[in-house]
Amino acid sequence: MRFAVRVDRVLGRLCLLGCLMCAGWVAAADLPPLSRALTVLAEPKPAPALRLPDLDGKTVDLAALRGKLVVVNFWATWCPPCRREMPSLERLRRQLGPQGLEVLAVDVGEDVDTVFAFTGQLEPGPEFRILLDRDSAAMQAWKVKGLPTTFVADPSGKVIFRAVGGREFDHESVIKQLQAHLPGVK
Template sequence: MRTALAVLLALGLSSAAAQPQTMTPVPGRPNAPDFTLPDIDGKTRRLSSNRGKVVLVNFWATWCPPCRREMPSMQRAWDQLKNENFVIYAVDVGEDEETIFGFTFSTGVEITFPILLDKEGKVVKQWPVRGLPTTFLIDAEGRIAYSAVGGREWDDPALIAQIRRLMRHAPAAERVSSSPPPP
């Protein structure tokens, strides 16, 4: 498992230099492989429970330098988009809660989006991950619309605009309000 992760890291590092701040369209928009994973607080999260929302699924690890660099910008993007039809799942590959808590504390940034645990690497194997970090943007119908290999500045205006365009194209019947219902 560690060797496979090292290969993923090497691929991620080789593609991390001079990354464009957009994601690449995925031809045919295949269905996203569903998963159910615990988050670092023990809550169970299921990808398919977010139909009607755009979901950013980021595969990462604390030992991956581009993954570490992009996490604060992912939090800033979450701060901008969390009240819209948008969810972030940061799926940590192969590590435990203690390691992740140590990393998140060291960033100096409070990470408030869900960090999921793929301790045995079973979920990452179901996805077309070519390196760490690899990120997928899932449309409101549960299909992989965009992907990105390598680190990004997730709060870059071009990426925020790309996410919002996908949210605007969600079928009206499937849009879900992220705000609490009126009293």
């Protein structure tokens, strides 16, 4: 009985608390800062396979993007730093997309409705492709250990950068790192 009362009380506060949780578990003043650099991988290796449906149900294959600089971002709507870094991913795409940069954001374990409900609140709204890794198999194939984690594959398909934890992707230092690897840049 006591348990039932407790759950009822909590369910009644779900909306409010759910919003608090989505906002990042803690007050904005306490949020850790987003980092402003990508980790250079000393020994670039071929990117693992990535073939997943996007929000329209169309299959996207990383292998088909050979020749582009591809940012692969693993995330989830309930992950506070993932939510915070996502607008900067869109700003990055707008800045370097015309020069051959592509962004693939791989959502882990959620459905289309959940993702849409979140992305609809973003400013700027993401125009990059969002893929659904419903069973987290892709995340495990890429050896991701925590969210968010981001990789960058160069035009030859090798992973050259990694970013564990949230980033400010459109910071000038990140842009500079990426510009050196855009297609056609030697």
